[in-house]
Amino acid sequence: MRASPFDFAPANRLPSLASITVILRNSQGDYGVVAPKSGSKDQVLAARRQTVIITRVVPTYRFTAYFENEVLRKRPYLKKDWCIRIVEHPIRVEVQGDNRVRFWGRVGEFHNLVFRVVTLADKVTIHNAFPDRGFKR
Numbered sequence: 001m002r003a004s005p006f007d008f009a010p011a012n013r014l015p016s017l018a019s020i021t022v023i024l025r026n027s028q029g030d031y032g033v034v035a036p037k038s039g040s041k042d043q044v045l046a047a048r049r050q051t052v053i054i055t056r057v058v059p060t061y062r063f064t065a066y067f068e069n070e071v072l073r074k075r076p077y078l079k080k081d082w083c084i085r086i087v088e089h090p091i092r093v094e095v096q097g098d099n100r101v102r103f104w105g106r107v108g109e110f111h112n113l114v115f116r117v118v119t120l121a122d123k124v125t126i127h128n129a130f131p132d133r134g135f136k137r
Helices: 041-049 065-074 080-088
Strands: 021-025 031-034 051-054 092-095 101-107 113-119 125-131
Touching: 065 125, 080 101, 080 113, 080 125
Parallel strands: 021 051
Antiparallel strands: 021 031, 092 101, 101 113, 113 125
């Protein structure tokens, strides 16, 4: 079983969610703060003392105009969810010469074929996807 990005302490040892501040940090080093919105001054100060840092935040995937307008038109069977799943759980990854990244993965809902998903260098903007009939491990 895969660990959740939020498995940082046993549930019975955590303070209530209203009394902690959570700092969300992504791979680019950006962060957001989730803090209690109400409460007494003492509760807010206590929340600041009990800061929890979560280092894995699920990225928001984007799709290029090429993907939206051309790829989905040419391959109407393709689903965005499949592409995201392949990027998150690839069986192989390779960087192209033009700073794009190739991900390969199997899609069980589509006859267990191997698909190739190409992202931009940020690895969250999906640019192309197609069944890769010539895939060799």
